[in-house]
Amino acid sequence: MQGIISLFESGLGLPELWAFVIGVVVFSLLIFLFIALFVIVAVWLERKVSAVIQDRWGPMRAGLTIQGELQTIADTVKLLMKEDIIPKPVDKLLFILAPFIVFTATFMVFAGIPLGPNAYSGTFDLGLFYLIAISSLGVIGIVMAGWASNNKWSLYGAMRSVAQIVSYEIPIALILIAVVMYSGSFSVKEIIATQDTGYGIFGWFLFRNPFMFVAAILFLIAGTAENNRTPFDLPESESELIAGFHTEYTGMRFAFFFLAEYANMFVVGVLLAILFLGGYAPIWHVAALADIPVLGWFFGSSGFWIILKAMLVVIIQMWFRWTFPRLRVDQLMYTAWKVLIPFTMAIIVLNGIWMKLFNLI
Amino acid sequence: MKELLFVFFAVITVVSAGIVSFSRNLIYSVFSLMATFIGVAALYVFLAADFIALAQIMVYVGGILVLLIFGVMLTQKISTVTITHLSVNRVWIVFLGLLLLGGLGYTIFNTSWFTGEMRAAEPTVKAIGNLLMGKYLLAFEVASVLLLGALIGAATIARKEEQ
Numbered sequence: 206m207q208g209i210i211s212l213f214e215s216g217l218g219l220p221e222l223w224a225f226v227i228g229v230v231v232f233s234l235l236i237f238l239f240i241a242l243f244v245i246v247a248v249w250l251e252r253k254v255s256a257v258i259q260d261r262w263g264p265m266r267a268g269l270t271i272q273g274e275l276q277t278i279a280d281t282v283k284l285l286m287k288e289d290i291i292p293k294p295v296d297k298l299l300f301i302l303a304p305f306i307v308f309t310a311t312f313m314v315f316a317g318i319p320l321g322p323n324a325y326s327g328t329f330d331l332g333l334f335y336l337i338a339i340s341s342l343g344v345i346g347i348v349m350a351g352w353a354s355n356n357k358w359s360l361y362g363a364m365r366s367v368a369q370i371v372s373y374e375i376p377i378a379l380i381l382i383a384v385v386m387y388s389g390s391f392s393v394k395e396i397i398a399t400q401d402t403g404y405g406i407f408g409w410f411l412f413r414n415p416f417m418f419v420a421a422i423l424f425l426i427a428g429t430a431e432n433n434r435t436p437f438d439l440p441e442s443e444s445e446l447i448a449g450f451h452t453e454y455t456g457m458r459f460a461f462f463f464l465a466e467y468a469n470m471f472v473v474g475v476l477l478a479i480l481f482l483g484g485y486a487p488i489w490h491v492a493a494l495a496d497i498p499v500l501g502w503f504f505g506s507s508g509f510w511i512i513l514k515a516m517l518v519v520i521i522q523m524w525f526r527w528t529f530p531r532l533r534v535d536q537l538m539y540t541a542w543k544v545l546i547p548f549t550m551a552i553i554v555l556n557g558i559w560m561k562l563f564n565l566i
Numbered sequence: 567m568k569e570l571l572f573v574f575f576a577v578i579t580v581v582s583a584g585i586v587s588f589s590r591n592l593i594y595s596v597f598s599l600m601a602t603f604i605g606v607a608a609l610y611v612f613l614a615a616d617f618i619a620l621a622q623i624m625v626y627v628g629g630i631l632v633l634l635i636f637g638v639m640l641t642q643k644i645s646t647v648t649i650t651h652l653s654v655n656r657v658w659i660v661f662l663g664l665l666l667l668g669g670l671g672y673t674i675f676n677t678s679w680f681t682g683e684m685r686a687a688e689p690t691v692k693a694i695g696n697l698l699m700g701k702y703l704l705a706f707e708v709a710s711v712l713l714l715g716a717l718i719g720a721a722t723i724a725r726k727e728e729q
Contacts, residue, residue, distance in 0.1 A: 341628030
């Protein structure tokens with residue numbers, strides 16, 4: 206990976222403009238491939254997790270073994286072949302634009318995911334702030350889809366989504382402050398370096414003090430709400446609103462919403478990993494691990510650890526989905542404004558007192 | 567390369583700002599305001615103001631614009647609304663517009679602009695933090711008290727109907 210990056214930085218011996226364009230296209234395709242691959246795995250995983258929780262088998266037929274691992278690929282082919290329907294009364298321009306905006310926002314967040322200490326977003330001084338700021342763009346696309354669909358259910362879904370995302374952004378930003386109090390920097394590299402103390406998991410911010418543990422749980426709740434996932438899936442609650450803001454979308458246009466939703470789960474996983482689980486730092490530093498033939502390469506690479514941690518959080522989010530019932534709209538607002546925000550504010554204050562007491566400042 | 571990107575973002579900003587002002591459909595105006603905000607954020611990046619650029623996206627696109635859209639969508643018959651380009655007080659508007667144009671033009675042509683090589687971007691967060699907690703502490707505190715007042719006021723107005 207490093208080699209490829211430096212190859213592009215050197216300009217490939219082409220004029221500057223062409224080197225730039227080719228670099229952008231190649232890296233965009235890499236990120237897109239990663240998202241597509243992740244979603245294919247995650248959808249299969251979601252079906253399997255739901256099956257385990259509901260005591261079923263889940264998909265079993267498609268694929269080489271008997272675990273249905275090719276089911277999502279079959280589904281993707283089906284989605285690609287579907288007719289692209291644009292209903293007559295929709296606002297055509299905004300209707301077509303909306304899925305792209307939702308997906309572009311997610312895509313831009315992926316550009317900032319640090320797979321290792323040398324990733325650009327890691328060295329960038331405001332890496333974490335970038336991830337949080339860009340991830341708030343997607344809601345505009347959701348509103349656009351809801352309004353352009355010219356459909357009551359879509360509009361209701363979009364409205365709910367706006368109220369939800371605007372509310373839950375506040376606790377996320379406040380938790381960020383609690384973390385930055387420890388690291389003293391917004392830079393992802395700095396935050397992860399502060400957690401990589403050599404004591405393995407006990408260096409993580411998750412275990413720094415009791416309040417940080419609560420903060421991690423609150424972050425997971427708020428992150429799930431930001432993603433519009435059950436138990437916070439009011440924008441698309443299928444029993445009330447058919448499919449919410451994407452009711453009118455078919456085929457690939459729908460697929461883009463779907464990709465963005467699953468990719469956002471991964472983003473929440475990565476954020477949680479960076480903030481509380483030590484990011485790309487290995488869980489334990491054992492030199493002997495690197496000598497194992499194939500696995501050693503994984504254990505030695507920083508990208509492996511952050512993806513592993515993020516995937517764990519993704520599985521927890523799936524577990525949420527198949528365990529908790531959906532909240533009502535008023536309960537949703539109650540959770541955000543009367544539970545999460547006071548709690549996070551208390552965490553910031555208590556964090557400060559703790560740091561003062563133990564002379565950490 | 568940088569010049570080309572700059573022109574790209576400048577065109578996005580200006581064209582979308584034009585759509586905001588001249589569109590006959592209120593919802594198009596609001597959505598193209600997003601492109602304006604993002605374009606302005608990109609221009610901040612060219613000025614090496616990384617924190618301001620991201621704050622612009624977070625506050626204006628993630629917060630204010632979303633609330634604006636929320637308000638517009640609650641308006642009845644938005645697609646046929648005519649209030650947006652009603653022209654009232656034409657004489658005064660032309661007068662004020664010319665005054666603004668003159669003032670801006672005067673400022674632009676009488677400022678000694680920095681015309682050197684582009685300097686490397688330095689992180690600005692630490693400097694901003696030090697200034698906010700040091701030199702401009704009073705202004706910072708006054709602004710936060712003002713915002714708190716606005717917050718309490720909004721909550722009071724919103725609650726009144728429940729009594």
